[in-house]
Amino acid sequence: MKANRLYLSCALLPNLLLAACGDQNTRSPVQAPGAEKSTKTEVLEAGADVLQGKEPLRNMNIYLDGFHFYSGDMQGQMEAHHFCTKLNEDVIQAVIFDGNTADAKIMGVEYIISRRLFEKLPVEEKNLWHSHRYEVKSGTLVAPGIPDVAEHELMEQVVSTYGKTIHTWHTDRDKELPYGGPQLMMGFTQDGQIDTAMVGQRDRRMKISTAEKRRQRADIAAPDVLPGADAWEKGEVRQFEVTQRASAAHQH
Numbered sequence: 001m002k003a004n005r006l007y008l009s010c011a012l013l014p015n016l017l018l019a020a021c022g023d024q025n026t027r028s029p030v031q032a033p034g035a036e037k038s039t040k041t042e043v044l045e046a047g048a049d050v051l052q053g054k055e056p057l058r059n060m061n062i063y064l065d066g067f068h069f070y071s072g073d074m075q076g077q078m079e080a081h082h083f084c085t086k087l088n089e090d091v092i093q094a095v096i097f098d099g100n101t102a103d104a105k106i107m108g109v110e111y112i113i114s115r116r117l118f119e120k121l122p123v124e125e126k127n128l129w130h131s132h133r134y135e136v137k138s139g140t141l142v143a144p145g146i147p148d149v150a151e152h153e154l155m156e157q158v159v160s161t162y163g164k165t166i167h168t169w170h171t172d173r174d175k176e177l178p179y180g181g182p183q184l185m186m187g188f189t190q191d192g193q194i195d196t197a198m199v200g201q202r203d204r205r206m207k208i209s210t211a212e213k214r215r216q217r218a219d220i221a222a223p224d225v226l227p228g229a230d231a232w233e234k235g236e237v238r239q240f241e242v243t244q245r246a247s248a249a250h251q252h
Contacts, residue, residue: 024100024101025100025101025205025206026079026081026099026100026101026104026205026206027099027101027103027104028097028098028099028101028103028104028105028171029098029099029171029172029175030098030105030169030171030174030175030176031175031176032105032176032177033176033177056085059085060083060084060085060094060095061084061085061086062082062083062084062085062086062092062094062143062154063081063082063083063084063100063143063144063145064081064082064084064094064141064142064143064158065079065080065081065082065100065141065142065143065144065202065206066079066080066082066135066140066141066142066187067079067080067135067140067187067188067194067198067199068080068165068167068185068186068187069185069186069187069188069193070167070183070184070185070186070239071183071184071185071186071232071237071238071239072232072237072239074193076170076172076173077172077194077195077198078098078107078171078172078198079098079198079202080096080097080098080107080165080185081096081097081098081099081100081104082094082095082096082110083095083096083097084112089114090113090114090116090117091111091112091113091114091117092111092112092113092161093109093110093111093112094109094110094111094112095109096108096109096110096165096167098169098171100144105169105171106168106169107167107168107169107170107171108165108166108167108168108169108182108185109165109166110163110164110165110166110185111163111164111165112132112158112161112162112163113129113161113162113163113164114160114161114162115160115161115162115223115226118161118162118226118228118229119226121228123228126226126227126228126229126231127228127231127236127238128164128184128231128238129162129163129164129228129229130162130163130164130165130185130186130187130189130229130230131162131187131189131225131226131229131230132158132159132160132161132162132163132187133159133160133189133222133223133225134187134188134189134190135158135187135188136155136158136159136217136220136222137159137214137217137220137222138188138191138210138214139209139210139211139212139213139214139215139216139217140188140194140199140210140213141155141158142206142208142210142213143155144206144208148216152216152217152220155217155220156220156221159220159221159222160222160223162226162229163187165184165185165186165187166182166183166184166185166240167182167183167185168182170183180242181240181241181242182240183239183240184238184239184240186230186232187230189225189230189233
């Protein structure tokens with residue numbers, strides 16, 4: 001059995017542990033406008049739930065909780081709930097929500113790649129990616145609900161990876177609908193950057209200790225961050241902008 005299926009899904013833990021998984025304790029801060037679901041809609045949903053396949057969703061068996069900020073705007077910080085699929089040993093893809101309950105809103109996506117793949121990226125492309133070294137070693141990135149020993153093993157894999165994160169619904173600001181264009185997000189790289197009150201609120205809600213996570217991970221080997229990542233630290237801020245200019249098909 002693959003390691004990611006062995007311990008990275010709460011569904012594989014004994015039932016008595018499910019209540020501790022921390023996967024139903026963070027409601028979305030957004031109330032989207034719209035009419036309540038009709039009985040007809042609920043019936044259609046129930047039928048679709050039984051009849052339609054959902055393999056891409058079933059493979060999202062890793063849940064990570066951490067924090068992002070807007071590239072170029074350190075003050076724009078938010079908690080991010082990642083539901084991930086490990087495609088192979090070098091690539092993970094994640095859908096990011098603003099909570100972990102049924103009303104959670106999709107904020108965006110993150111692609112996570114190994115150090116080996118990051119080294120091969122073009123120079124300009126590397127500027128769009130952030131490292132996970134500090135997130136792991138600081139204890140701010142967590143995998144709610146799984147045993148400490150399993151989380152430690154998972155973090156040993158994540159510590160040397162790199163992420164490219166794009167938010168499409170800025171739920172820290174837009175409390176009704178996803179306004180504006182996509183935004184490139186970054187990860188924190190050292191102490192003193194993250195809002196400690198925000199982290200404390202997360203810890204109390206999930207009944208964890210970021211400080212204790214940091215102590216537990218002191219033995220995790222963390223290679224130096226490769227050149228090109230976390231480009232904002234060197235003033236190389238990258239951000240998306242929406243324009244009205246038509247571009248050639250397939251052009252980046």
